[in-house]
Amino acid sequence: xxxxxxxxxxxxxxxxxxxxxxxxxxxxxxxxxxxxxxxxxxxxxxxxxxxxxxxxxxxxxxxxxxxxxxxxxxxxxxxxxxxxxxxxxxxxxxxxxxxxxxxxxxxxxxxxxxxxxxxxxxxxxxxxxxxxxxxxxxxxxxxxxxxxxxxxxxxxxxxxxxxxxxxxxxxxxxxxxxxxxxxxxxxxxxxxxxxxxxxxxxxxxxxxxxxxxxxxxxxxxxxxxxxxxxxxxxxxxxxxxxxxxxxxxxxxxxxxxxxxxxxxxxxxxxxxxxxxxxxxxxxxxxxxxxxxxxxxxxxxxxxxxxxxxxxxxxxxxxxxxxxxxxxxxxxxxxxxxxxxxxxxxxxxxxxxxxxxxxxxxxxxxxxxxxxxxxxxxxxxxxxxxxxxxxxxxxxxxxxxxxxxxxxxxxxxxxxxxxxxxxxxxxxxxxxxxxxxxxxxxxxxxxxxxxxxxxxxxxxxxxxxxx
Numbered sequence: 199x200x201x202x203x204x205x206x207x208x209x210x211x212x213x214x215x216x217x218x219x220x221x222x223x224x225x226x227x228x229x230x231x232x233x234x235x236x237x238x239x240x241x242x243x244x245x246x247x248x249x250x251x252x253x254x255x256x257x258x259x260x261x262x263x264x265x266x267x268x269x270x271x272x273x274x275x276x277x278x279x280x281x282x283x284x285x286x287x288x289x290x291x292x293x294x295x296x297x298x299x300x301x302x303x304x305x306x307x308x309x310x311x312x313x314x315x316x317x318x319x320x321x322x323x324x325x326x327x328x329x330x331x332x333x334x335x336x337x338x339x340x341x342x343x344x345x346x347x348x349x350x351x352x353x354x355x356x357x358x359x360x361x362x363x364x365x366x367x368x369x370x371x372x373x374x375x376x377x378x379x380x381x382x383x384x385x386x387x388x389x390x391x392x393x394x395x396x397x398x399x400x401x402x403x404x405x406x407x408x409x410x411x412x413x414x415x416x417x418x419x420x421x422x423x424x425x426x427x428x429x430x431x432x433x434x435x436x437x438x439x440x441x442x443x444x445x446x447x448x449x450x451x452x453x454x455x456x457x458x459x460x461x462x463x464x465x466x467x468x469x470x471x472x473x474x475x476x477x478x479x480x481x482x483x484x485x486x487x488x489x490x491x492x493x494x495x496x497x498x499x500x501x502x503x504x505x506x507x508x509x510x511x512x513x514x515x516x517x518x519x520x521x522x523x524x525x526x527x528x529x530x531x532x533x534x535x536x537x538x539x540x541x542x543x544x545x546x547x548x549x550x551x552x553x554x555x556x557x558x559x560x561x562x563x564x565x566x567x568x569x570x571x572x573x574x575x576x577x578x579x580x581x582x583x584x585x586x587x588x589x590x591x592x593x594x595x596x597x598x599x600x601x602x603x604x605x606x607x608x609x610x611x612x613x614x615x616x617x618x619x620x621x622x623x624x625x626x627x628x629x630x631x632x633x634x635x636x637x638x639x640x641x642x643x644x645x646x647x648x649x650x651x652x653x654x655x656x657x658x659x660x661x662x663x664x
Contacts (some may be wrong), residue, residue, distance in 0.1 A: 417521025
């Protein structure tokens, strides 16, 4: 904070007290949309399109924005539209991330049967010994905000997340997670306020009323060599509304362009992008992470798959298009227990409630695996079956995942389909003790249809509001 020279000792003391009080309060008020840097006249972007006013008015009746009630440690209450980190997650389909404190399913597996992994010791490239250790069973937590009922601090070490289904997860606050990002709230009486996580006691997520003036949401089609993906977007995993900006160096100097002035962005080289504005002008941007190889990828909420992350290597271009503000809080039903049948390599067929990878046990949890530069995050409720040929014996580079819509995906044996998968638990006929099947002995899995999902089974978009 810069202090101006202040004449008068008493006035200086009063000013200092005011500053200290504001810092102790732990929040800062902001303009709803920080003003971007002004580009040079040569590369000046057009002003926000005339349609922007209509878009913002339309957004007032579209409840896709996050909304909730935050209670602080000193019992103050803030309620309004929310955005994590000030400029990150803002919608019900965005994911809240964290790290689970422990793995309760571990106790269901006999210690002698827990999977192991190799830790070879080499000298001058020659393996001397191959140590075996139990596989790490700690798992990340991921849930869409629309599937969460409440988030609360548990002392200085923990975070508790309660899903709509009633399932509770305790997360480790010291691991990387979204809770310790600040939260921006558009409070009706206090204005736009940034709350540090250390001040937050709890966050109750609520259906969004008409949020008032709000920016447009990014939506469009991302083109890759493997095909096109259409849906709501997060550029560089963060920028997701029209008032966010993409920055770079152009012929006339540094440029900051609002997304609601952009028609398309195409990768021009590993370190530059061609931006086409709504008025037809073309600008080449370079020398920043977000328009070159440092870009962390583009999230696309494609209704066929849940969500995909298109890496910079796979990205070719994105064409923006209107899409509204997205699904409301009520569009996301509570998860239901995962169930189905597991076929083993020794010919058995086991049917009952399932726990996949000693971790995922509900239909809203996700299968995470890549394919040629695109990472898929697919809710299990959208999956019909997984067929797992023996990769080592048959040299098969991919596994077949069939969706409830009938589409078949060939995904690489990485992530939840890789050799670090901890195996399956099957609760046969409602028994208390499950049967455990190591991942190496799984031939195939057929899942029972989910009673309700968002996106709906078959990938059909829901329109209208509930």
